[in-house]
Amino acid sequence: MAVSRAERKKPPTSLDVARLAGVSQSTVSYVLTGSRPISEATRARVEDAIDKLGYHPNSGARTLRSQRSGVIGLMVPEADSDDGVLMVFIGAIAREAQRHGYDILLVTAQEGARGIRRVVRTGVCEALILMELDRQDERVAPVIESGLPFVTIGKPEEFPQGSVVDLDFEMLGRMVVARAVEEGCDRLLLFGSPDRKRRRNDVSRFLAGVEDSAGECELEVVLDHEALSGVPERALRLTLPNQRTALFGITGVRQALFAMAATGALVDETRLLIALSGEDLVDVSPLLAAVPQIDPRRIEVSEIAVAELVRLLQIEGAGPRITLVEPRWVEG
Amino acid sequence: MAVSRAERKKPPTSLDVARLAGVSQSTVSYVLTGSRPISEATRARVEDAIDKLGYHPNSGARTLRSQRSGVIGLMVPEADSDDGVLMVFIGAIAREAQRHGYDILLVTAQEGARGIRRVVRTGVCEALILMELDRQDERVAPVIESGLPFVTIGKPEEFPQGSVVDLDFEMLGRMVVARAVEEGCDRLLLFGSPDRKRRRNDVSRFLAGVEDSAGECELEVVLDHEALSGVPERALRLTLPNQRTALFGITGVRQALFAMAATGALVDETRLLIALSGEDLVDVSPLLAAVPQIDPRRIEVSEIAVAELVRLLQIEGAGPRITLVEPRWVEG
DNA sequence: TTGTAGGCGTTATCAC
DNA sequence: GTGATAACGCCTACAA
Numbered sequence: 243m244a245v246s247r248a249e250r251k252k253p254p255t256s257l258d259v260a261r262l263a264g265v266s267q268s269t270v271s272y273v274l275t276g277s278r279p280i281s282e283a284t285r286a287r288v289e290d291a292i293d294k295l296g297y298h299p300n301s302g303a304r305t306l307r308s309q310r311s312g313v314i315g316l317m318v319p320e321a322d323s324d325d326g327v328l329m330v331f332i333g334a335i336a337r338e339a340q341r342h343g344y345d346i347l348l349v350t351a352q353e354g355a356r357g358i359r360r361v362v363r364t365g366v367c368e369a370l371i372l373m374e375l376d377r378q379d380e381r382v383a384p385v386i387e388s389g390l391p392f393v394t395i396g397k398p399e400e401f402p403q404g405s406v407v408d409l410d411f412e413m414l415g416r417m418v419v420a421r422a423v424e425e426g427c428d429r430l431l432l433f434g435s436p437d438r439k440r441r442r443n444d445v446s447r448f449l450a451g452v453e454d455s456a457g458e459c460e461l462e463v464v465l466d467h468e469a470l471s472g473v474p475e476r477a478l479r480l481t482l483p484n485q486r487t488a489l490f491g492i493t494g495v496r497q498a499l500f501a502m503a504a505t506g507a508l509v510d511e512t513r514l515l516i517a518l519s520g521e522d523l524v525d526v527s528p529l530l531a532a533v534p535q536i537d538p539r540r541i542e543v544s545e546i547a548v549a550e551l552v553r554l555l556q557i558e559g560a561g562p563r564i565t566l567v568e569p570r571w572v573e574g
Numbered sequence: 575m576a577v578s579r580a581e582r583k584k585p586p587t588s589l590d591v592a593r594l595a596g597v598s599q600s601t602v603s604y605v606l607t608g609s610r611p612i613s614e615a616t617r618a619r620v621e622d623a624i625d626k627l628g629y630h631p632n633s634g635a636r637t638l639r640s641q642r643s644g645v646i647g648l649m650v651p652e653a654d655s656d657d658g659v660l661m662v663f664i665g666a667i668a669r670e671a672q673r674h675g676y677d678i679l680l681v682t683a684q685e686g687a688r689g690i691r692r693v694v695r696t697g698v699c700e701a702l703i704l705m706e707l708d709r710q711d712e713r714v715a716p717v718i719e720s721g722l723p724f725v726t727i728g729k730p731e732e733f734p735q736g737s738v739v740d741l742d743f744e745m746l747g748r749m750v751v752a753r754a755v756e757e758g759c760d761r762l763l764l765f766g767s768p769d770r771k772r773r774r775n776d777v778s779r780f781l782a783g784v785e786d787s788a789g790e791c792e793l794e795v796v797l798d799h800e801a802l803s804g805v806p807e808r809a810l811r812l813t814l815p816n817q818r819t820a821l822f823g824i825t826g827v828r829q830a831l832f833a834m835a836a837t838g839a840l841v842d843e844t845r846l847l848i849a850l851s852g853e854d855l856v857d858v859s860p861l862l863a864a865v866p867q868i869d870p871r872r873i874e875v876s877e878i879a880v881a882e883l884v885r886l887l888q889i890e891g892a893g894p895r896i897t898l899v900e901p902r903w904v905e906g
Numbered sequence: 907t908t909g910t911a912g913g914c915g916t917t918a919t920c921a922c
Numbered sequence: 923g924t925g926a927t928a929a930c931g932c933c934t935a936c937a938a
Contacts, residue, residue: 251721253695255915266925271917278918281923298695302643303915305634306930313679313698321665321853326658333653336680340689345698347645348668348678357672363585363630366645366677389582496828497857504836521653525829587931598909603933610934613907635931638914910937915930922925 254295263291274299305365314339314551315367317349317358317381319374326522327540328373331395334544335371342552344369355380362388369551371395372404376441391554393547399443403562405554407547409538410566411444411492415451417569418516419461421534422488425514429462431476433491433498436467448492483512490516499529508533519572535572543567586627595623606631637697646671646883647699649681649690649713651706658854659872660705663727666876667703674884676701687712694720701883703727704736708773723886725879731775735894737886739879741870742898743776743824747783749901750848751793753866754820757846761794763808765823765830768799780824815844822848831861840865851904867904875899 256274260267265284272278273288280288291297305311316335321328336346347367349357358381361367370385370392377399385392385404392404397411422430432452438445449465456463466476491498495517502508508515509532517523519535546565554560588602595602597616604610605620612620623629637643648667653660668678679699681689683706690713693699702717702724709731717724717736724736729743754762764784770777781797788795798808823830827849834840840847841864849855851867878897886892 253697257915267916268918268926269924272924275917279923284924296691296695298692300638300915301696301698302634302637302639303930304917306632306638306914306932307634307916307918309930311634316680318665318668321661326661326854329653329658329661329664332661332664332680333650333682336650336682337684340682340685345693346680348648348664348680350665350668350672352669353672359628360630361677363628364633365585366633494857500832500836504832522658525826588933589931599932600910600934601908604908607933611907616908632931635914636933638916638930639932639934641914908938910935912933912935914932917930918928920925920927922923 253300254297256297256299258295259288259291259297262295263287309365309368311366311368312344313347313367314344314548315349315358315361315370316346317370317372318351320351327520330521330540331373331544334541335548338545338548342548344548344552351381355384357381358384358388362390369393369555370404371547371551374442377443391551393551393554395543395547396442396444397447397564397566401564405547405550405562406564407543407550408444408566409543410568411447412451412454413566414518414536414538414569415448415453416455417536417571418488418490419452419455419459421516421571422490422514423459423461425488425534426486427461427488427514428485429464429487430456431464431466431487431489433466433489433494435493438493445492486512486514488514488516490518492518495519496523496526499526503529537570537572539567539570585632586629588629588631590627591620591623591629594627595619641697641700643698643700644676645679645699646676646880647681647690647693647702648678649702649704650683652683659852662853662872663705663876666873667880670877670880674880676880676884683713687716689713690716690720694722701725701887702736703879703883706774709775723883725883725886727875727879728774728776729779729896729898733896737882737894738896739875739882740776740898741875742900743779744783744786745898746850746868746870746901747780747785748787749868749903750820750822751784751787751791753848753903754822754846755791755793757820757866758818759793759820759846760817761796761819762788763796763798763819763821765798765821765826767825770825777824818844818846820846820848822850824850827851828855828858831858835861869902869904871899871902 256270257267260270265288269284270288273280273285316332318332339346347361349361362384369390372385372392372394374396375382375394375398382402394402394404394406395408397406397408419430434445452463489498498515499508499517502515508529515533517530517533517535518538519530520538520540523530546567550565589599592599592602597620601612601616602620605612605617650664651660671678679693681693694716701722704717704724704726706728707714707726707730714734726734726736726738727740729738729740751762766777784795821830830847831840831849834847840861847865849862849865849867850870851862852870852872855862878899882897
């Protein structure tokens with residue numbers, strides 16, 4: 243039987259700590275916030291008292307007074323087929339935020355612009371991280387309007403008023419082309435979800451990088467943004483006796499792995515799968531081991547996003563900036 | 575350039591609303607909380623003013639005064655290979671919580687018991703949802719000690735002081751056995767992650783259900799909790815000419831699907847894959863279509879967990895209870 | 907049916 | 923280097 247709200251014993255306040263330490267309430271506050279010098283002796287007494295009582299400052303009161311909730315709102319997209327990837331970001335963001343003394347509050351995409359307005363106006367969140375923005379996203383307006391510092395993960399079409407952190411997709415394109423050429427491929431087959439291609443601009447940036455560098459060499463680029471399940475068959479069909487085709491996709495790596503493994507090798511004289519690997523693919527790591535892999539660095543992107551937000555929050559006058567993280571080849 | 579904290583214009587308070595509506599501050603409050611009858615006329619004026627100003631009650635002040643933060647803490651496990659599944663739960667929980675007027679704050683497993691103590695003592699969370707508890711979990715103690723209402727998703731060994739919501743794994747076991755027999759199978763091969771089997775007790779409950787009902791029929795049960803990748807080969811090896819083997823696993827369904835599809839049919843005279851399907855498997859739905867599927871009802875489990883927590887929060891004297899959700903066959 | 911006023915626990919501005 | 927004290931914005935018991 244749960245203890246009722248009323249009979250639950252009240253946690254100690256800073257006044258209790260002050261009394262036990264024989265100092266004033268404000269001194270306790272200063273010890274905690276460090277916003278004014280305190281003698282070693284009294285600091286020790288106060289900290290003792292804090293431990294003894296198991297005191298934690300009341301979040302509501304602190305927020306009310308200081309206008310800082312210590313909470314960062316994380317706008318999460320509706321779960322789609324890429325759930326595993328999403329969880330990697332969310333986990334890393336939450337851990338990094340906690341390391342900086344902030345908590346993460348979920349704001350679902352479902353709530354839309356109204357949800358943003360709510361968490362902002364009520365003062366629950368003092369900053370925001372936005373993930374997977376569409377090209378035109380109704381949720382951007384209330385964020386800007388709120389004036390709160392924010393970071394978007396994923397580079398939007400236009401430079402917004404907040405900071406941006408993302409993988410360098412253009413470089414990714416150049417890396418894939420370079421590797422394909424090195425490995426003696428004549429053709430590069432790019433697969434992926436057609437829906438994603440339409441809605442998000444990371445695909446366009448990637449393609450820009452590909453075309454940019456493919457132009458300089460003899461590599462023929464083929465776009466295959468039809469259903470993922472047909473990837474290996476189409477790849478085989480497109481393959482000619484004396485040619486070698488490299489395959490790559492930003493999404494659908496797992497499906498491609500399985501499908502190709504089922505109909506033949508991931509790597510042989512006629513084809514070479516290059517994988518955008520990631521923490522969500524641990525379950526297929528044996529398969530992955532056979533192919534060249536690029537790390538999309540999702541953990542780093544997440545951590546940088548949080549660090550960047552903390553910078554905007556804590557450094558007065560800090561301006562927004564763009565950080566593109568370089569993809570990396572995974573060493574065999 | 576972000577607007578600095580100081581120059582950001584302050585949101586309207588209930589006093590602003592009161593002035594605009596020509597009533598007292600308390601009347602505004604009563605309109606909002608509904609804790610006292612208000613005449614239609616003044617209610618209308620107040621609501622008008624609220625809209626006009628875009629007023630939202632300040633969360634810090636409300637929390638301080640009422641001891642309710644409107645925030646539910648969600649203890650999320652470290653991301654593992656089952657990330658997609660996790661995201662289904664989290665998304666559904668966040669959406670359902672919002673429908674009830676609560677927000678979800680993430681508490682990572684990494685923070686451990688100390689994290690629980692922190693969010694509880696500071697008053698950020700007024701209730702908790704615990705996911706994926708280990709058999710012995712250090713985080714349970716501080717939760718109970720806090721006296722806050724809580725719900726665990728996943729039935730623990732012992733009945734805790736909070737409510738429990740989970741899939742009925744015993745019934746799942748009986749359903750799998752019954753179907754295998756109906757389909758003319760002589761043998762049931764159970765695969766899954768050995769680690770999970772050791773740490774979590776849903777597997778034991780499932781096995782109890784299986785053994786319970788397998789005893790009554792001629793079905794031979796084989797446990798295969800070695801590496802998932804070997805599943806289809808072992809299944810084939812174990813298969814005898816005149817026999818039919820049913821295959822089932824609580825985890826690793828996607829891997830099994832791909833692996834079996836690669837080495838032969840999912841369903842033929844010698845074998846029958848039964849899949850624990852779920853929202854995280856959309857990417858392989860074409861494969862799934864060919865086999866009998868059981869819905870693990872993760873969305874329902876999530877929604878019930880939230881509803882149950884809301885009940886504990888809002889109904890004075892409500893006691894904890896156990897809710898087991900029945901698995902369901904997915905209709906072809 | 908509505909208004910008045912006190913206090914929730916902190917932070918930060920005054921004083922000393 | 924430290925202490926008193928006034929808000930922060932809301933809820934609700936008490937008055938009218």
